[in-house]
Amino acid sequence: MALSCGIVGLPRVGKTSLFNALTAANAQVGAFTSASADPNIAVVGVPDPRLDELGKVNRSKKITPTTLRFVDVAGLVRGSAQGGGSGNQFLAHIREVDAIVHVVRCFEDEQVIHEDGSVSPARDVETIHLELALSDLATVERRRERVIKLARTGDAPAKRLLAALEAVKGQLDEGRPAREAHLPKEEWALLSDLNLLTIKPILYVANIDETGLAPDHAHASALEAVAAAERAPCVRVCGKIEAEMAGLPLEERAEFMEAYGLKESALSQIIHAGFDLLGLMTFLTAGEDETRAWTITKGTRAPQAAGKIHSDLERGFIRLEVYSYEDWLACGKDEKKIKEKGLWRSEGKEYVMREGDVCLFRFNV
C-alpha cells in the first residue's frame, strides 16, 4: 500500500492547484467552483535520482519508485460539521490517510474570493481545526452511544473503551484535537478503527505566490509560527506556478523554477517533510530485472525490511548483503571496488536499516 496523504483546507486556498502540481493530473481547478463531493485521487512515484543511477549501471529492465497517494477533497467551510456548504461527508475519503496535508492560503489575489473575506492564515487554521474536531466528535459520539449500554452492564472491555472515548471526547468538546488526550498507548489502540482525523500527523503547506519566497513574508511567517507552536512541519509552495509548470517537459520545468527562484519542487518538499514527519526512510534494491525503492519506518531491522519485498524473504531470512549508495558513488559506481575496500557488508537479523542501503537479501524457504 502506498503511503497516503489527505489534502485539507478552506475552499479556494489552492488545494487542487497543489494536487495538480504534485500529480500533474490536471484535475479541475476553479475560482468559483462549488465544493464537489468526489475526491481527486492520484498515486505519484517519488522521484529519486539514486534509482536512475543504479538502474543505468545495472541495466535494469524496470525502475520502480516508491509511491505516495494524494487525496484532494472539497474545501471545508465554517460550519461544515453542522451541514454548512455541502457538509463534511467528503471527509470520509480521507479517514484512512496516513497524514494530513493542510493547505493554507498565503497569497493575495482579489480575483480569488476568500471564504472569510481576507487572508489570515492563523484564523483559517483555527477554522479547519475546529471542523475536523467536530467531525471526530460526531464519530466518537456515535461509538459512545453504541458502547454505553454494554459498559453499564459491567462488561470490562466496553468499560475500557468507554473511558477512552470519554477522554477523547473531552478534548473534542473543547475544539481541541483528539491527539492531546492523555491516554496510554494501549488505549489509543482501542480507538484506532475510528480513524480519527485529529490524531493524524499534519504537514502545513503555505500556498504562496512569488512574493511569498521572501523569508519575512507576513502570511507565510504567520503560518510558520502556528505550525511551530504545534511542532508541525511547514513548507512554502507556489501551487499555482507549479501547477502551470506540471505540463512542461522536465528540462523546461527546471528553467521555469529557476526563473521564479524556486529551489525545490512542491513534490520534493512535501516528500521530504512528510517522510520526516512519519519517521520513514528508503532502502534500495538493484538488479537487471528491476531497480526499486522501498519505504520503511526508521528503526526497521533487516528481516522486517526484507518482508516488505516478500514474506518469504522475512521468514527465510539468512543475511543481508549491503552497501551504501554513497559508498557506491564514491567508488565510481563499481561494485568490485566496494568489495575491495571492504564496504560490501554482510549483516544479520539485528541490523537496523539505514537510509540509502542498497540491499541483497539472502534467504532460504
Ligand SMILES: Nc1nc2c(ncn2[C@@H]2O[C@H](COP(=O)(O)OP(=O)(O)O)[C@@H](O)[C@H]2O)c(=O)[nH]1
Ligand atoms: N494568485 C494566485 N492564485 C492562486 C494561487 N494558488 C491558487 N490560486 C488560484 O485560486 C483559485 C482556487 O484554486 P484551487 O486550487 O481550485 O483551490 P481549492 O478550492 O483549494 O482546490 C484558482 O483560480 C487558482 O488559480 C496562488 O498562489 N496565487
Ligand SMILES: [Mg+2]
Ligand atoms: Mg479543489
